[in-house]
Amino acid sequence: MMIPYLQLYGLYIILYGHNSPGGGFAGGTIIASSLILYVLAFGLKNEELRLSSSVARVIESCGALAYVAIGLAGIVLGANFLSNNSAGFPLGIPGRIFSGGTIVLLTVAIGLKVASTMITLFTNIAEKEGEEE
């Protein structure tokens, strides 16, 4: 019952990472801790909210590839790798959400990757002995 509130709080910390303290790492860990809380309360055999391992691997690869793709887009538009202002990304008014070019996109990519890493770590260490593939 507390899981939607935890996920909403984590999403808020990720998206407002450039206006108030927070950022990608803390927000990703909070989103992962909501799923870990569910597994701690109801046991590992309940299949409703578990991320299967193939889905977690796909999300994690998407996070890493998104980071490199944003950096390479800087090269395509004519400046150095991972550059913000000189490559023409639109800067908004500081103080709103969509200000600051590549910073919001990079923070979301970091959040996705950290959340999927924590879930994969927890699920692999905490399985029982009779459930090996």
Add this chain to the structure above:
Amino acid sequence: MKTILEVVTLVLIGVLLVMVVREMPTFGDPTNPVHNEVSEFYLDNTQEEAGVQNVVAAIITDYRGFDTLGELTVLLTAIAGLLAVLRS
């Protein structure tokens, strides 16, 4: 025997560290050698160049974004190593 060795090691390292604490500059002094012109530059020019209000987030994604890429590589390597050990 083992306890005596542990206590002697800890006392030696403790004496070294107490000597270091006495030589460090005062806590919170604005004229520390740590506060040089690099942090002044970051605090002054973040509003114009990056357009965000959080200086730490602008440092780790904009000015030093390459280190964060290395960070993601460390996370990926930890997962790969763990899966290789636990599912052999």
Add this chain to the structure above:
Amino acid sequence: MDNLFYAMAFILFLTGFWIMLSHSNLIKKIIGMNVMESAIFLFLVAIGYVKEGSAPIITDASSGITHVNPLPSALILTGIVVSVSVTAFALGLVVKLYQHYGTMDVDEITRMRSEEL
């Protein structure tokens, strides 16, 4: 007692080091490693403090206020993630050792390995 923060960081470091040395259970050694790493993060963040400075977030009303140095805080985020990764990998290795040898004691495992060879 001006440098109280540095002294407490060193005491935490020595405590973590003693935990790692004196217990023979593997999980307690991993806990000691975590305590040592927390002490190092505390030391490095406490270096960048300016007396009566505010958090390094620039709003419109803060043009003449002294801020805390933002550079050590930004470099320690990376260190915290590395610490979490090393702890997770060490715990995975401990699970594998327990499945193979049936005990978590370093002296027992060394004795059993020297009897196998």
